[in-house]
Amino acid sequence: MRTFVVAGGCFWCLDAVYRTLQGVKDVVSGYTGGATAEPSYEAVCTGLTGHAEAVAVTFDETVIPESVILDVFFTLHDPRQLNRQGNDVGTQYRSAMFYADEQQKAEFEAARDRAAEIWEGDIVTTIEPLGVYWRAEEYHQDFFAKNPGQGYCLAVALPKVNKVRKSYAQYVLAS
Structure with a gap:
């Protein structure tokens, strides 16, 4: 099992997408990249904590390759937008990858290079x-599945899913 931590807009969207993939064993919405200890959603939303909304994706690399997990990340958000995704604006919505070791750093750099070939x-x-990595409040975990009719989920998360x-149909769980 491996775990990658990525941030790219609202964590509800990232969480929703990764949960649809085979081999993904866990997705934890949370906060990282800042200096504030035990941040709350409200504090992170101020943009003053330095934290990004992120997800920790734990997956079985024998079922879904690391490269696919990372390429999905670059598919589901616009990595050219600085400190925003659509109408979600602020450093908490930045596009970032957080590495635990040098191997991950190299994998992340390779994925970013692949994305640069696709995006203008x-x-x-x-x-x-x-x-x-600070786990977000419980109501943020698996938000899309718990709130499928919520406006943001319908307008923003569902199109990404x-x-x-x-x-990535070959990696999607059967409905």
């Missing part, structure tokens, strides 16, 4: 050392 314009995704289901 500059990729602003940062690759940062993973510090403390559908895009990944189409683009």
Whole structure:
């Protein structure tokens, strides 16, 4: 099992997408990249904590390759947008990958390089050392599945889920 920590907009979308993939064993929404201990959602939303909304994705690399987990990340958000994704604006929505060791750092750099070949314009995704990963409040965990009719889920998360289901059909769990 491996775990990657990535941030790219609202963690509800990242969480929803990764939960649709075969081999993904756990997804934990949380906060990382900042200095504030035990941050709350409200504190992170101020943009003053330095934390990003992120997900820790634990997966079985014998079922789904590391490269696919990372390529999905670059498919489901726009890595050219600095400190925002769509209408979600602030450093807490930045595009970032948080590495636990040098192997992950190299994998993340390779994934970012692959993304640069697909996206026009500059990729602003940062690759940062993973510090403390703070689990988000329980109501954020698996938010999309718990709130499928919620406006943000319908307007923002669902299109991303559908895009990944189409683009990575061979890795999607049977419905």
